[in-house]
Amino acid sequence: MKIAFVGKGGSGKTTLASLFARHAAASGAQVLALDADINQHLAAALGMPEPAPLSAHLPLIKEYLRGANPRIASAASMIKTTPPGAGSRLVRPDEDNPIYRACVRSAGGVRLAVAGPFTEEDLGVACYHSKVGAVELLLNHMVDGPGEYVVVDMTAGADSFASGLFTRFDVTFLVCEPTLRSVGVYRQYREYAKDYDVRIAVIGNKVENAEDLAFLREHVGGHLLASLGRSRFVRAMERGDVRPIGELEPDNAGALAAMRDLVDVVPKDWAKFQRQAVEFHLRNARAWGNDRTGVDLADQVDPDFLLDLRLGHGAAVGEHGGVLQP
Template structure:
């Protein structure tokens, strides 16, 4: 399952996404955590020191190798240089699995040990000196969109992405790459305004959106969210001394999290698992193609010097069913020789 956490800056979306990642890992489920926020705080929220987080390899720095691996032997893609962030997979493309070893994970993913298990962490990376004044952040999160376009996942496998704040997520097709999106909202007018904006933008694309209230202090806060959000309100996370200790640099055990807040995380997991049964592989693939064609016409064709619409394989559908172990082994052996 592919899950996104979005919300207004300061709403607590990184904290809640990190808590959800910890909760999933504690149940023994495989998890890949992705920090796609312009402010890279997911690593520290998972317990890394600032120095450890700063040393994490970035997806953006390895984008040429990632493209070369993913294009595989797809005859519609002449070279890695011809790929853009929205290039969809086709026959011959290499697909990623959550539970596997491959050159992309070897270069970009790092294990993060938690108190009950561990997860793989991928980060988009921060601005470099060369980026300042000449690049937008969406050039970096494009690597995440490319990966999710090529990722096949099954039940009880999770990719949790901490997205950039506010409505910036809509600057690309990345917002359609998830089975479920959790919008973290404080019980304030500003908090719910982001919800309204996100829901309006996402309406035409069938994005499954659920609101998680955060910093909810009592019955009045909860009533406010219910009045403003309605049936999209899934759960409310209340005051937490556990979170306060974590933000102060302590490492409290997850089993010390308040029972009512742990129950919120379990409700989120139940909602995610239910969303898996409702996924539509054809629609998911069609949306990838839709945004690829839009990006190709807008800027991609000019940059690549060719018609990127020819990269679309009309007979390919990204199904959730994993490739056979034999096929996967063959792909990885070939990849190891190339990357």
Template sequence: MAFVGKGGSGKTTLAALVARHLAAAATPAALLAIDADINQHLAAALGISEDEAVLLPSLGDHLDKIKEYLRGDNPRISSAAAMVKTTPPGQGSRLLRVDESNPIYEALVRPVGGVRLAVTGPFATEDLGVACYHSKVGAVELLLNHLVDGPGEYVVVDMTAGADSFASGLFTRFDATFLVCEPTLRSVGVYRQYIGYARDFGVRVHVIGNKIDDESDVSFLRDHVGDDLLTWISRSGFVRAGERGAPQPISELEAANRQALDRIRSTVDGVGKDWPRYTAQAVEFHLRNAQAWGNARSGEDLAAQVDPAFVLGPQRLELARHH
């Protein structure tokens, strides 16, 4: 699931609440949280200090390691260096589960506040003028392109703010996209941008109202987003305490807000997996990127990386086990 929205809308807070809620369930979920925002605050929202957060290993700094592992012995990929952020898996590629032991997780995933967390890494001073943040987020796209999840398994991704999330094919990698929306015209304006892009690709956007004070706030959102309004989070002493450096157990979250988190979980649980469509979208964006810049950068025809007979899904895990 992806959490998106206007900067300052509370999407990072919501991503952290949902991740903590899932981790604290009576039957704890198989769970991975990923901070894919240019402003890296998910670790702090999960309960560690900013000083501790900057010490976490970053996906963006280990892209070569990620590519080398995922490539496996796929004969269509000449080298890890020839992989780009959109390279899809094929026969021989290594696939990932949400919760397993593998070199990527061992090197780059850390427990934070009871949640397994991976971070893309901040946009550093040395990147200014010479790097694109989407090259860092490309690590997340590669991971999700090679990930096979099942019932009761969750990946919670805090995306970068604004419509920037649509600068790559990453927005198609989710079963559910939750747009966190304050009851303001500016926040609603970001919603309109999102649905304009998302619906062209069949991506359903669910709106989560945030910082709700009263019924007039809910009515405002209903008037502007209609049936896309899934649920809402009321002003929260629990959240405010966490923002002031005094985090509480997730069980102390207000009952109405816990019910909203349950609604978010049930929405994700209700989405049927369409692995052929998921695979086809990955291939579509890979071919777009190959033609736009990938072929020139790599010196190869990256369309050749596509395995036309390959469809991602649980059946591929079974085949890999037998080999």
């Protein structure tokens, strides 16, 4: 399952993303965590060194995912929204491939890749979405099944709506503090996402008492799935003392279990996933991609292609299935 963590800056979405990833991995699940936030802190939260950024290996990513797709003339003509088609290479959350060998580190059962921070050359001339594009392209080509979790720490607020990245997830967890500012971000996110069938669940964070919980219930209603209170475990983690996940307070661990229970019962909708990928690809093509690449990027769309859970390493589904190979 593909899972996003969003929310107001400082709400604790990076902390929650790391806790959920570690909680799932502790049960033996396959977990790939992706840091798509402009402030790259997920590696530290997971207690591991930061890997080489995906954005620094974008040519490698494009060339690998392109595979033998005849609709894509060259890797250079791929943009962040290019959808897979017949002949494209697809990836699983846990496998051996050139992208992961270059950009993924592992610790405690969690595999991590990061979009990458701004560099000196980027300052004043580039927006952060040029970095996050590598994550979006990878997710477009990601096939995940039962027991596999792709956990993405998103950029704060509504910035993710600058691309189609917000539609790439089976569940979006919106981390919300019991404050008007945090609730405001929830309302903004819900409003922007309402026409795209985005499944949103609110996770209350830094909830200290019944008054805080009542405030969240009043303002987010039935979207509130679970809440976490102040935590000595998290405070130690923020100081660099990353302890075994089993030491997390029982009530907070229960919130993580409720989150996973929700994720595990959400049905996969591969048709919607591909349809929305194509929709945002065509939007980006018309807005800037055709001019940038000098080609009509609508030609990259394979109208008969559909990702399928039956796809496995070296397997394809029908004439228009994707190809998975290391």
